[in-house]
Amino acid sequence: MVMGSHLCSKLEAFSSKIKQASVNGRWREVVTGYLEIQRAGVQCNDPFVFPIVFKACGKLSWLFQGRCIQASLLKRGFESFASVGNSVADFYMKCGDLCSAIREFDCMTSRDLVSWNVIVFGLLDHGFEEEGLWWFSKSRVWGCEPNVSTLVFVIHACRSLRSYVDGEKIHSYMIRSGFCGISSVQNSILCMYSECDLSSARRLFDEMSERDVISWSVVIRSYVQSQEPVLGLKLFKEMVSEAKTEPDCVTMTSVLKACAVLEDLDVGRSVHGFSIRKGLDLVDVFVRNSLIDMYSKGFDVDSAFRVFDETTCRNIVSWNSILAGFVHNQRCDEALEMFRLMGKEATEADEITLVMLLQVCKFFEQPLPCKSIHCVIIRHGYESNEVALSSLIDAYTSCSLVDDAGTVLDSMTYKDVVSCSTMISGFAHSGQPDEAISIFCQMREKPNAITVISLLSACSVSADLRKSKWAHGIAIRRGLAINDISVNTSIVDAYAKCGAIELARRAFDQMPLKNVVSWTVIISAYAINGLPDKALALFEEMKRQGNTPNAVTYLAALSACNHGGLVKKGLMIFKSMVENDHKPLLQHYSCIVDMLSRAGEIDTAMELIKKLPEDVKAGASTWGAILSGCRNRLKNGTITSEVVAEILELSPLCSSGYLLASSVFAAEKSWDDVAMMRRLVKERKVRVVAGYSMVLEGSIARRFLAGDTLSLSDSELNDVVLSLHRCMRLELDDTIDKVT
Structure with missing residues (x-):
């Protein structure tokens, strides 16, 4: 009797010690205390101790010790208690042994609310959303009511799987069950709606009787992410x-x-x-x-x-x-x-850092650093990062390394819309429209607005009207030519650069929304197509409709005056630009200088150059305008060494300055100076870029370079001549019809 009383008191002391250690979170002492009971040869029969011990093993991730303790309990039949079975299943879940946890659940003879919650919560906590939602549905069939923590995880699983329909069903269940009054549950539902339906999120937020900082933060963030800052x-x-x-x-x-x-x-x-x-x-x-x-x-x-x-x-x-x-x-x-x-x-550095560095390389147009960063991308295993590769393609094309950009695109296992759009834009920028269109035709994803804008840019470079119409049709079919101002503006620009000014105007008139860029493009379209009066009429109409011209708009209007010989009108526009607090840039001054030079006002143009503001320095094109004007008006102006010296100093490797100076010297019959210009071109190894014209023959746009010779047979030459004659005849007949 005395021995039995002694063992009982000893067991009570151990049990009390274990429980006290659990309250204080000293989990090692919990397991150590239980092992001391076993070493003392005392059989612990208190079922309330075992859940504490398994909880400690779970906290410490002591899988082996927990298995041993479970084996001893199994022999003694204690797993028939629901609390013990639940603690064993929870222990396995905490240790990441999900199969053992589910096996323990299946072996339990008596299950309660906690049993189901342990399985559902454990699966969801370990990221098995689909399995966790399946077990949650199964628990509902068995009439099990989830606890708050499980519900929060269930909603999070619906968010992760983007299963918002299931989320709405769970929301309905929570309303019926009275869980929606709990702040953590409400905030979880609010997070789900903020990702799929902002109006529902705001409605739920307005209905909440108590809002904490989480509630406010979720809705504020959802507005910002929905582009409603x-x-x-x-x-x-x-x-x-x-x-x-x-x-x-x-x-x-x-x-x-x-x-x-x-x-x-x-x-x-x-x-x-x-x-x-x-x-x-x-x-x-x-x-x-x-x-x-x-x-x-x-x-x-x-x-x-x-x-x-x-x-x-x-x-x-x-x-x-x-x-x-x-x-x-x-x-x-x-x-x-x-x-x-x-x-x-x-x-x-990470992949985002490399993307930023590629933007720097693009800004400076430095090809060698691009290749170095490409090596780093390969070395660090960022080849699967679509943002990094798209940025690399963009940098390569900006540095005129189009072939390298194409190699990067070919190496990508999945060519998304961003990378393809970047490559199309790069080919268009490099004057290779056919290659750009080929990339577009190979795209698997649906094109977005940026893709179509890049495609239209390529079509404008090709100057092929049929291709521009084809791209326009794609924009219409994709629904991008309805409300997207950028796409519509690109359509107008493509038609204008193909010389189809009427189609450009029709596309402009059909635009439901117009901004300053749209107006600038159509004004520039009329200017480059030799219709300055209509360009200036649109410029005035733009202002009447309340659109404020920007620097590019003023440049388009000045360009129209320049090519139309409207000197007084051009000076008036320039004056109004200054009066409206638009600071003229070098391009505006160059346009005025060119306009004055074309009109024979060489002295006035020279005076304007000398009176430029301190922060504006005349470029080679500005001085070139003076030379060009002097060539056309030899009696009204004299070429000075100052002008030629300025041009050659500003652009020593640009062939246009040498060619223009040589042309002016030839017009003056100053052959020694002509010879000197040619000698300088050779000595400085200046690459002469020939001018070209494009003629559309059938479906092919043929490019004719200045000084080119054609290696054609007589029959081929006759076909080309007849084709060109037909084109010219059709153009002439069309012009006669319009006049009559």
């Missing part, structure tokens, strides 16, 4: 001023992103000041990075750098953000300096 900022103001809810770092990150999207520095600085007052700007690296991004996109990269410089907890995102800021603000020299500093601080 103004509504996000309005809600933030309501959160702070009316609801008196203190924002956290997540809220501030979304609000700063809204300011970045709007490029609103004034609001951004106010938000920055607010975050300083609340002590949120120094404690969280995400807020610091968002501040860098906001200032960069607001074109205040100096403030962005100050934030970066004051950040003590920098990560790779911080470095990438400031690099992107310098690139976005076209301060690529400082971007390179930041990259060097990044290397000194032993921060390893």
Whole structure:
């Protein structure tokens, strides 16, 4: 009796010790205490101790010890208790042995609410969303009511699988079961709706009786991600001023992103000041990075750098953000300096860093660094990163390495719409429209607006009207020629560059929305097609409709005056540009100089060049306009060594300056100077680029270079002559019909 009493008191002491260690979270002591009971030869019969022991094994991930303890309990028949079976299944789930957990569940003779929740929660917690939702549906059939934690994970699984229909069903179940009054459940549903249906998310948010900082942050973030930053900022103001809810770092990150999207520095600085007052700007690296991004996109990269410089907890995102800021603000020299500093601080570049460096290479048009970065991409295994490869293609094409860009595209296992669009744009930019169209025809994905714009650019380079009509048809079939201003403007531009001014005007008139770029393109279209009066009429109509011309619009109008010989009108437009606070650029001054020179006002043009503002320096094209005017008006102007010297100094490797000077000297019969120009071309190894004309013969656009000779047989030559004669006859008949 005394021995039995002693063992009981000893067992109670051990059990008390185990329970106390569990309360304090000392899980090692829990397992050690249970093992001491076994070593003492005492049989623990308290079923409430075993769940604590298995919980400790799960916390410590001691799979082997837990298995041994389960084996001893199995022999003694304790697994018939639901609490013990549940703790064993939960232990296996915590240790990642899902099969053993499900096997334990299947062997349980008595299951309760906890049993089902352990399986569903464990599967979802380990990322097995589909299996977890299947078990959840099975538990509902058996009449099991889930707990709050399980429900939160079930909603998260619906979000991960984008199974929003199932999510709506679970929402209905929660309303019927009374779970929707719980804040964590409401916030989970709110997160789900914010990703698929913003109006439903806002409706649920408005119906919530209690909103915490998570609720506000979710809806603000959803507005920003849905490209409605103004509504996000309005809600933030309501959160702070009316609801008196203190924002956290997540809220501030979304609000700063809204300011970045709007490029609103004034609001951004106010938000920055607010975050300083609340002590949120120094404690969280995400807020610091968002501040860098906001200032960069607001074109205040100096403030962005100050934030970066004051950040003590920098990560790779911080470095990438400031690099992107310098690139976005076209301060690529400082971007390179930041990259060097990044290397000194032993921060390893990632794929985003390489993308930023490729943008720098594109800006400087440096082919060799592009190849170096390509090597780094291969070495670090970023070849599967579509963003990095698309940026590499873009950089290669900008550096005139179109073949290398094509090699990168061919190496991609999956050619997405971005990479194909970039390649099409690159071919178009490099004067290879047929290759660009070939890439488009090989695309597997549906083209987006950027793709169609690049395709239209290629068609305009080819000057093939039929191809432009084909691209126009694609834009219509894809529904991109309805409300997309950029696509519609590109259609107008393509027709204009093909010489189809009537089709360009019709496409312009059919545009439901027009902006300053659209008006500029159609004005320029009339100007380049020799219709200056109509171009200027559109310029005036644009202003009457309330559209403010920008610098490019003024340049298009001045170009129309220039080619139409409308000197007085051109000077009036230039004067109105200055009066409307539009600072003239070098291109505008060059256009005026060219206009005056063409009209024989050489002295006035020379005087204008000499009176240019200090920050505007005349380029080779400006001085070239003077030379060209002197050639046409020899009696009104004299060629001086000053003009020729300026041109050759500004563009020593450009053939056009030498050819123009030689032409003017020849017109003056100054043959010694002509010989000198030719000698300089040879000595400086200047590559002479020949002019060319394009004639559409059938479906082929033939290019004829100046000085070319054709190696054709008599029959082929006759066919070409007859084809050209037919084209000219048709054009003449069409012109006669219009006149009569």
